[in-house]
Amino acid sequence: MRDNWIRRLLKTPARWLYTLQLSTHRLFQQKVLRTAPVYSLTGSCNGCGKCCEEPSIAIGGLLHVSSTLRFFFVLWQRHINGFHLTHYDTKHKVLSFTCTHYNTLTKACDSYHSRPAMCRDYPTIVLDTDAPNLFPECSYTLTLNSAKTLAALIDEDTTLTPEQRQKLKQNLSLEPSDTSPSK
Numbered sequence: 725m726r727d728n729w730i731r732r733l734l735k736t737p738a739r740w741l742y743t744l745q746l747s748t749h750r751l752f753q754q755k756v757l758r759t760a761p762v763y764s765l766t767g768s769c770n771g772c773g774k775c776c777e778e779p780s781i782a783i784g785g786l787l788h789v790s791s792t793l794r795f796f797f798v799l800w801q802r803h804i805n806g807f808h809l810t811h812y813d814t815k816h817k818v819l820s821f822t823c824t825h826y827n828t829l830t831k832a833c834d835s836y837h838s839r840p841a842m843c844r845d846y847p848t849i850v851l852d853t854d855a856p857n858l859f860p861e862c863s864y865t866l867t868l869n870s871a872k873t874l875a876a877l878i879d880e881d882t883t884l885t886p887e888q889r890q891k892l893k894q895n896l897s898l899e900p901s902d903t904s905p906s907k
């Protein structure tokens with residue numbers, strides 16, 4: 725169901741708050757803890773819609789221990805974001821939903837311009853997880869940052885021919901081999 729003006733209005737400050745929280749967290753990780761992301765993302769969205777089929781939210785400890793807070797959080801998700809709770813994975817503290825804005829036929833969002841910040845941030849958010857993973861349908865690619873550095877060093881090695889560089893990178897799985905099946 726498309727967002728009306730009330731939902732659009734309520735979603736705006738929530739989006740700002742989420743973005744501010746996420747930016748602060750990432751800045752803290754980089755500048756204070758000096759932890760660089762292990763992976764980087766490349767590519768662009770092919771619009772497969774997979775990430776809209778079952779939007780999931782990893783919740784903090786407070787929401788996990790307090791069923792009252794969780795109740796209001798889920799209520800907000802249902803009535804403002806249009807997310808209906810389907811499952812709560814208590815072990816990993818992840819809430820899974822179906823989204824009423826997602827059209828399974830067209831694979832489009834009926835309220836794209838007022839979609840929540842978590843939808844806008846996907847798939848960057850996977851870089852913040854312990855074991856980054858993408859849907860097989862997703863056209864983005866996760867690359868190990870150390871692999872990127874190694875590939876750059878090989879590219880700079882003038883003692884190798886272009887063919888030898890390519891072969892070496894393929895052998896080290898730094899780039900797809902010629903025989904890889906295309907998507």
Ligand code: SF4
Pocket residue numbers: 775776777779823824825826827832833834835836839840843
């Ligand atoms: S609000 Fe839109 S972008 Fe977000 S999960 Fe639903 S359909 Fe996808």
Ligand code: SF4
Pocket residue numbers: 768769770771772773774775776846847859861862863864
């Ligand atoms: S899964 Fe990846 S490619 Fe598919 S819609 Fe989401 S971001 Fe785009």
